[in-house]
């Protein structure tokens with residue numbers, strides 16, 4: 001019998017794959033159900049690799065590649081209001097960004113749990129067993145390197161296929177960001193993100209931005225928040241994610257994107273890799289290191305670039321973009337030797353900084 005502790009994306013991805021491999025599996029979740037961790041909110045799913053064709057990067061195609069075929073709510077965002085500290089432009093992304101519903105009915109967690117149950121996995125709720133050798137531990141973040149706070153506002157005017165993305169260090173210090181995603185009802189979610197040393201201000205800074213930035217004030221138009229959402233994440237890539245025979249996955253292992261806090265891909269992929277290692281006798285550490293090497297390096301390097309250059313990094317990236325443009329993010333990125341030089345330097349600097357101060 002395989003045992004998984006924690007019913008977030010990582011634990012659920014492992015559970016579905018154990019069950020599909022014909023193994024008996026039980027999942028223990030501390031809460032009364034899965035999908036209880038968040039109020040309903042859309043989260044951005046990144047491409048597994050930047051060079052991957054769009055057809056392989058839709059939410060269902062990505063999940064299918066990782067052995068997952070859940071029913072859940074998702075949609076694409078293609079139009080952006082992009083805000084630098086000095087400019088606001090509406091742009092269309094060449095490739096849309098998949099948004100996945102997290103939390104509550106229709107969420108990816110609920111879809112994966114239903115799929116796992118159909119395949120024969122057993123669920124134990126309000127259960128927190130002590131990890132034993134051979135267990136998969138997927139209990140989420142154990143440290144705070146970043147925090148996000150969001151408020152929901154009633155708004156039926158904000159286009160449902162649009163997204164707002166703002167880099168302004170006044171509200172999201174050290175190169176973090178604020179965004180708006182329209183929800184399925186007549187609300188929008190305004191979310192602000194910060195890294196450690198600013199995390200306790202993330203809520204205050206969101207409300208300050210809503211008060212001070214005209215673009216936000218015009219959208220929110222005096223409405224009061226109808227609810228809030230938030231959470232924190234921890235990024236600490238370990239030397240080994242197997243300790244005392246226990247396999248750690250997702251944020252419980254420290255797998256998280258230190259640049260933007262986009263940890264869903266890390267969570268799903270590490271859950272499946274742990275299952276494959278246990279079911280087929282593979283080396284989990286080698287597997288996740290191979291899978292995450294390039295992404296982790298790019299995420300750490302970009303955290304360094306944005307932490308140091310902040311607004312200037314985003315202004316620089318956006319300098320040639322005009323209102324109404326269609327934008328291909330990959331082409332805007334540095335290429336070739338310039339990219340290697342800049343990324344390698346910032347990666348090295350960021351790792352030194354992390355080694356000394358233990359923060360990104």
Ligand SMILES: Cc1cc2nc3c(=O)[nH]c(=O)nc-3n(C[C@H](O)[C@H](O)[C@H](O)COP(=O)(O)OP(=O)(O)OC[C@H]3O[C@@H](n4cnc5c(N)ncnc54)[C@H](O)[C@@H]3O)c2cc1C
Pocket residue numbers: 005006007008009010011028029030031034035037042043044045046127128129138139140141148149229230231232233249250251252256261262263264265267
């Ligand atoms: C507000 C917010 C917005 C985000 N937006 C994005 C985004 O846009 N894109 C993106 O890619 N990522 C985003 N993330 C990050 C992403 O949600 C996480 O990285 C990912 O969900 C981590 O999955 P996980 O399975 O490792 O852990 P979790 O999702 O944290 O799941 C852990 C589970 O374990 C359970 N648990 C905890 N302790 C125990 C125990 N002792 N015993 C049993 N069960 C236990 C918890 O109840 C929970 O269900 C966001 C995070 C937050 C907080």
